[in-house]
Amino acid sequence: MSTVRESINVDVPVTTAYNQWTQFEEFPTFMEGVEEITQVDDKRSHWKTRIAGVKREFDTEIIDQFPDDRIVWRTTDGETSQRGVVTFQPLDEAHTRVNLAVEFEPEGMAEKAADALNIVDRRVKGDLRRFKNYIEERGGETGAWRGRISPS
Structure with missing residues (x-):
C-alpha cells in the first residue's frame, strides 16, 4: 500500500469546508481524474475515474x-x-486546515509507475488547491450533509 498525505489552509470557516466536502457529486469540479460520482445513499458512492489514461470504476x-x-x-x-x-x-473563525490522507494499492504498470514518480502525490496536492479555489471563490458551500456515521 502507498500513502499520500497533504494539507491545505482554506479561507472559509470549518463548517463551510466540511459541508462542501460532503457534496461528493461535486468532486469532479475540482478533482482531476474524477469523471463522475453517484451518491447511492448516506454511506455509499459509485466512482468513475480516469487517471494516467486508466479508467476505473x-x-x-x-x-x-x-x-x-x-x-x-x-x-x-x-x-x-x-x-x-x-x-x-479550525484555525480561527474564518480559516480551516483540510488534511487528506489516502492509502491505495497501485494496480498495473501505469499506476505503479505513477506512484513511483509521485504523480499521485502531485494530483492530490492539485486537487486540494482546486478545492481551496472552488470554495473560496464560491464563498459558501453548494449543500451539506450533517449526519453522523459511527464506525461499527
Whole structure:
C-alpha cells in the first residue's frame, strides 16, 4: 500500500469546508481524474475515474463521519483498493486546515509507475488547491450533509 498525505489552509470557516466536502457529486469540479460520482445513499458512492489514461470504476463506503471533524472511507467493490480520511481543523473563525490522507494499492504498470514518480502525490496536492479555489471563490458551500456515521 502507498500513502499520500497533504494539507491545505482554506479561507472559509470549518463548517463551510466540511459541508462542501460532503457534496461528493461535486468532486469532479475540482478533482482531476474524477469523471463522475453517484451518491447511492448516506454511506455509499459509485466512482468513475480516469487517471494516467486508466479508467476505473469502484464503490466506496463511509465508515466514520463526524460533522466539522472527519470523514473516513474505504472502497468496497471495483477495480481499485483504497481507504482514506479527510479531517477539518479550525484555525480561527474564518480559516480551516483540510488534511487528506489516502492509502491505495497501485494496480498495473501505469499506476505503479505513477506512484513511483509521485504523480499521485502531485494530483492530490492539485486537487486540494482546486478545492481551496472552488470554495473560496464560491464563498459558501453548494449543500451539506450533517449526519453522523459511527464506525461499527
